[in-house]
Amino acid sequence: MRRRNQVRQSVAVSAALLAALFVLPLLVVAPFRTALFGRETPVDETEGQPFVSGQLDGESALRVLDGETVLEMDLGEYLLGVVRAEMPASFHPEALKAQAVAARTYTLYKLQTGGNHGDAADICTNPTCCQAYIGEERARANWGENAGAYEKKIEEAVAGTDGQVILYGGVPILAVFHSSSAGLTRAAGEVW
Known part of the structure; x- marks a missing residue:
């Protein structure tokens, strides 16, 4: 029991x-x-004024291959997407400006040398071929509550460097860049 x-x-x-x-x-x-x-909460894409490219960037029309779609935009609009993708928006404004100049220079170099896309497009959004690119809607979703401030910083970096390009002998240089080097880089002759 x-x-x-x-x-x-x-x-x-x-x-x-x-x-x-x-x-x-x-x-x-x-x-x-x-x-x-x-x-x-859904992202409000109507925040602030729409971006208007600077006078010089606005004069360059691009055909951008994004997957299977060719988008038409000006150089300033394209650079916004590149800077969003290639560098954290939390970086210092001067670093974002340097990235915008490097990206603009690289884009113009690709345009002058004929790029990799023949008659289909001038440049693409594939980072293994051209430069990384991210649209505003996706970037805002990634940035969360900082989206407005980050987008403004990137717009100011692109607009603040309107038309600035790195030239050698009057021609845009091949302005390649990378996100990290682990503290070591190689001479260009060793890479190419």
Whole structure:
């Protein structure tokens, strides 16, 4: 009889613990359900004024191959997408400006040398071929609450360097760049 009571007590305690194991998390999470599992608020693409390329960048029309689609835009619009993709928007404004100049120079070099896309496009969004590129909507989704400030910094970097290009002998240089070097770089002759 005593053994039967001990078994019943053990079963009762086990059942209570098992119930607590499943019920307690529900009681803890339920008040915060909306905050934890609610849908993200949609990105408002109408924030601020639309970007207008500077006079010099605005004069250069581009055909940009994005996957299978060819997009038409001016150089300034293209550079926004490149700077968004190639450098964290949290970087110092002067670093973003340097990236905009390097990206503009690289783009103009590709245009002058004929690029890799024949008559289909001038340049593409594939970083293994040309330069990385990210559209505003996707960038804003990645940036979250900092989206407005980051987009403004990038727009200011591109607009603030309108038309600035690195030349050698009056021709745009091949302004290649990389995101990290692990503290070591090689001479150009060793790479190409």
